[in-house]
Amino acid sequence: MNSRLEVLLFRLYYKIPFFSYQQKRRFILFIHHYFKFLTKYTISHRIYQMTAMQTENHYRGKNYFTNDYSKWIKKYDYLLPEEHQHLRKTSGNLSSKPLISIVMLVHDTEGHWLRIAIESILTQIYSDWELCLIEDTPIKSYLHGILNEYAGRESRIKLFFKNDNNSNSVAFNMALKTITGDFITFINPTDLFAPHALLWIALDIIDHPEGMFWYSDEDGIDENGERRNPCFKPDWNPDLFLSYPYHLASHLSVYRTSLVRQLNGFRQGYETAQEFDLALRTIEQIEPSQIRHIPRVLYHCREITNTISNSNSTETTAIPLQAALKVVNDHLNRKRVQARAVPSPDNLYIRVRYQLPEKLPLVTLIIPTRNGFKLLSRCIESILEKTSYLNYEIIVVNNNSDDSRTLKYLRDLSESPKIKVLDYPHPFNYSAINNMAVNHACGELIGFLNNDIEVINNDWLNEMTSHALRPEIGAVGARLWYKDDTLQHGGVILGIGGVANHAHKGIAKGDPGYFGRAVLVQNFSAVTGACLILRKDCFVAVGGFNEEKLAVTFNDVDLCLKLIKSGFRIIWTPYAELYHYESASRGYDNTLAKITRSEQEITYMRKHWGDWLMSDPAYNPNLTLETEDFTLAWPPRLERLPTSRM
Structure with missing residues (x-):
C-alpha cells in the first residue's frame, strides 16, 4: 500500500482551490480512472471501485464531466429491432x-400533437387497452374531425362528448361508468407514451396483484421531438409527495378502476388539481406496499411553462399552487392530522407545518467535544441565543479535553441549570459517547449535535421537534451549510461512495437541486448525525448507535x-438550517490510520446491509452512485428487458 500517496490524495481532495465540491470529487474520480497505475494500491482506490464497477468502463472517464441525456437515451433507452421483437413476444x-x-380529455390543442399522442397509444407493444377520448366543448372543428377519424377506424377507441354545462370532473365520471378496463391511466393530448409503457405497467400488475396505484418516471419532449429533463423519481415518498404533488x-400514473369508482372518481371544484386530489384520496385507502414505482421513463411530457415547478420541470398541465394547497389541507383534515399546508418561502412548493402540542416535550441536546473551545462556545451560544423552542436541556460530553480554555468553559457551563457536563475518559468513539449520554438524558426527545454546528434560524428546533413527534417518523435531519453557504447535508443517499453520502453536497444556496429536492421536506433512508432529532424510546428500541463496529462513521x-427496519420513516427538512464546520474538531480521514478505520467501517456496512445500499428507495437506479449531484448512471442499475415469459 502506498501510504504517502494515500494521504496526499486525500489532502489534495480537500485543498484544491477555486473548484466546487463536485468538481473536486470528479477530479479525484478522474485520477483513479486514468492514473490507476499510481493509485491502484491505495484504500481510496478500492473504495472508488465499489461504485465505479457499476459504470461501464467506456463511460467512466468521459461522464465524470458530462451528463448528456441524449447519449444516455441512445445507449440505454432506445429499443433495437430485436429488443422490440423480444418485448412483443x-x-x-x-x-x-x-x-x-x-383517458384523454381533449381540449384546444395543435392537431399534429393530438395525432402524435394518439399514435403513441396505437403503437403500444402491449395491445390490451382501450382509449377513452373525452371531447371538450367548444372545440375546433378540425380536432373534432381527428377524434372521429380515429374512433371510426379503431374499435378500442371510445369517444365521449362533454356537455357545455358540465365540468371536466363530471365528464370523466360519466365516462367512468362505461370504462371496461380493470385499470385506469391518463394522458394529455400533447404528450406521448413510450412504446413499451403499457407493457411494463402490465408486467408489474401481474407480478404484484396486491398493487392499487402505480407511477413511472418521465421526461420532457420539445416541439422537435427531442427528449430532455428526465425526472427519475424515488419509490413512494409520502412527505415529498405532499411537498411537491x-x-x-x-x-405515468395508473389506478385500479374499482378503487376509483369506490372514490366516486373526480370531485367537482377540483378541476385544476383533480389527478392530485384523486391520488391523495387513493393513498388514504391503501397501504404503502400497494403503491408501486416503475423506475423507467414511460411518459414524455410536452414542455410548456409551468406554475408550480422549477427549471427542470417538464409537465404540461401544472397544478396551480392554491389548488394544490386546498387538496393537501383537505387530505390532512380527512386524516385528522394537526397540520396545515402553506406556500413555501419561494411560493413554488408546499410546506406542511405540523402543530406542536400545547405542553412542549423536553428535548435533550447532546454535544460531544474534545477541546475546540471556539467551536464549542459558538455552538452553545448560538443555541442559547437563537433557539425559540424553550423546553430543552444540553448535555456536553467531554472526551479527554486538555485545553485550559475549554476546561474552564466546561466548568462555567456546568453551573447553568440548563446544561450538564459529563466526562467520557476513553478513546474517541462517537457511538459510545452518545449512547452513554442518552442514559443521562431527561428528555422525551434526543437531539444529537456536533460541536462544530452553529444555529441559523430561530425555529430550527420547533421544526425538527414537530416532525419527531409524528408517530410514523423515526428520525429527523436538518439542512446543514458549509461556512461558504454551499450545502453540506441535504439528506443521505445510500450507495454513493460505496456506502452513503450526502445528497446535493456542495450546491449553492438558492439552488433547488434536482426537481426541487434540495428545498423540499421529504423522506430519505438516512440523515446525518451531525444534527439529528428523534424520540428517546425509538433510539432505545433499536439499540442506539453501534459502538462496537461503527465507532466513528x-x-x-x-x-x-434500523429505524426503517422497525417500521419508521426518516425525514429531512430544509426549514431547520444550521452551519456545519464539518470535521473541524475530529479532523478529516486523511491519515493512514483513519483511512484504514474508515475502510473497516465501510466493509461492515456493506456486509450487514448488503443490497439495500445499492437500491435506495429514496433514490433511483437511473442515477449515479459515484457523485452526489443526481447525474445519470452509466448504465442504470436495472435490467434493460423483462425476462421471457411462457
Missing part, C-alpha cells in the same frame, strides 16, 4: 392480460436503517 406470452383504460402522482446511517 413477452407481451404475447402473458398468461394474464389486464385491460388498461386510457407533481413529483410522484403525475405521469456510518453509525448515523446504521441507526436510520
